[in-house]
Amino acid sequence: MKNLIPLFALLFLVACQSTPPVADPARESAKYFSGQEGCFLLYNVKSKAFDRVIGDENCKKEYPACSTFKVPLAVMAFDAKALKDENVVLKWDGKKDDREVANHDHNAKTWMSDSIVWFSQRLTKKMGAPKVQKYLDGFNYGNRDLKGGLTQAWLVRPSSNGPALKITAYDQVEFMKKLWADQLPASPRAMKLARELTFLETSPKGFQVNGKTGSNFYDDAKKVNFGWFVAHLQKGDQELIAVANYRDLAPVTEVGYGGPRAKEIVKKILSDEDLW
Numbered sequence: 001m002k003n004l005i006p007l008f009a010l011l012f013l014v015a016c017q018s019t020p021p022v023a024d025p026a027r028e029s030a031k032y033f034s035g036q037e038g039c040f041l042l043y044n045v046k047s048k049a050f051d052r053v054i055g056d057e058n059c060k061k062e063y064p065a066c067s068t069f070k071v072p073l074a075v076m077a078f079d080a081k082a083l084k085d086e087n088v089v090l091k092w093d094g095k096k097d098d099r100e101v102a103n104h105d106h107n108a109k110t111w112m113s114d115s116i117v118w119f120s121q122r123l124t125k126k127m128g129a130p131k132v133q134k135y136l137d138g139f140n141y142g143n144r145d146l147k148g149g150l151t152q153a154w155l156v157r158p159s160s161n162g163p164a165l166k167i168t169a170y171d172q173v174e175f176m177k178k179l180w181a182d183q184l185p186a187s188p189r190a191m192k193l194a195r196e197l198t199f200l201e202t203s204p205k206g207f208q209v210n211g212k213t214g215s216n217f218y219d220d221a222k223k224v225n226f227g228w229f230v231a232h233l234q235k236g237d238q239e240l241i242a243v244a245n246y247r248d249l250a251p252v253t254e255v256g257y258g259g260p261r262a263k264e265i266v267k268k269i270l271s272d273e274d275l276w
Contacts, residue, residue, distance in 0.1 A: 007202070010097065022042050025056075025121065031141075032265055033265070034110055035248065035250060036249060037247050038247075039054065039061075039243075039244060039245050040052065040053070040054040040055065040244045040269055041054075041057075041170065041241075041242065041243045041244070042240060042241075042269075043240065043242075044240060045241065046064070046237065047193070048240060051273075054239050058169075059168065059169040059170055059243075060170060062166035062168050063228070064154055064157070064158055064164045064165060064212065064216060065152060065154040065165050065166065065167050066155065066214030066215055066216050066227075067115045067117075067120075067228075067259065068213070068214040068215040069120070070111070070112055070115065071198060071230070072136075072175065072194075072195035073120055073124070074108070074112065074197050074198075075135075075186050075190050075194040076186070077108075077123045078187075078189065078193045079135075080135075082126045082127050085109065086197060087107050087108070087109070088107060088108055089105050089107045090105065090107075090119055091148070092105050092106070092118070095118070097118070100127055101114045102114070102116050102118065111197075113197075113270060115137060115213065115259075117155070120151075124150050125151060131276075132146060133146050136183060140171075140179070141165075141175055141271055142168070142171050143165065144165075145164065145166065153165035157216060157218060158247065159218045169243045169245055170245045172228075173241050174255075176230060176241045179191055179194065179195065179232075195210060195232075200231075201269075203276050205275055206235045207238070208233070208234050209231055209233050210231065211229060211231030211232065211242075211263070212228075212229075212230055213227070213257075213259025214227065214229075214262075215228075215257035216258065218247070218248070218260075221251070224250070224251050225246075225261065226247045226263050227245060227246055227257070227258025228243075228244070228259055229244050229245075229265070230242075230265075231243070231266060240275070244265055246258065246262055246265065255256075
């Protein structure tokens with residue numbers, strides 16, 4: 001029996017060394033969300049499990065959908081024939097926007113790639129509140145709340161106490177899963193066209209990346225940002241869904257929008273996971 005004790009000790013030591021260390025949630029969050037409150041989810045479609053979760057409690061919080069709403073809106077518009085195809089052009093009405101890229105005509109492809117708010121608003125008005133609400137209910141998209149306005153519900157500031165079309169990061173994953181599996185109550189053609197509009201790039205690791213950013217602010221000075229990035233990645237039989245959001249905890253000096261920053265956070269995490 002005495003001879004077995006060192007053996008047990010050795011086996012215990014080996015087991016401890018081979019067990020990966022448990023990540024410190026606070027330290028892990030601070031690594032990617034410095035000066036921010038953030039969330040990141042990486043869902044593996046094949047295994048039907050989350051490969052990575054950062055900021056779980058933040059991932060359960062509802063925030064305005066911002067421009068990520070353009071993805072379900074594209075499905076709605078193609079399905080309802082508000083858009084015939086990706087080449088349909090809508091004329092700019094001449095109202096100046098702070099973003100110069102918005103101040104001209106756009107087709108569906110540039111609407112998505114340049115994130116044109118007035119194009120979205122034209123589509124929701126064309127379809128009307130009852131139809132948009134029916135799609136939101138059918139898609140089970142976020143809180144399905146249009147009371148913030150047919151042209152504004154998804155654009156409400158995250159600091160507002162009023163009604164808004166809000167969604168959690170976990171619900172963003174559920175929507176993306178259904179869109180890529182052709183499981184939304186819409187035509188296969190509408191879902192296919194919407195997916196094609198969201199193509200962004202092929203990553204250095206060879207993943208086809210589709211996705212959409214979303215941006216908002218907590219303040220008039222536009223120094224306290226909120227950002228979304230939702231993405232679908234595919235390479236061969238590898239299929240992943242990545243979702244992130246963040247909010248600044250204090251005013252920042254950088255000029256820009258939260259969505260692109262959320263996208264950079266996702267790319268950093270995926271790079272550390274050897275996926276970018």
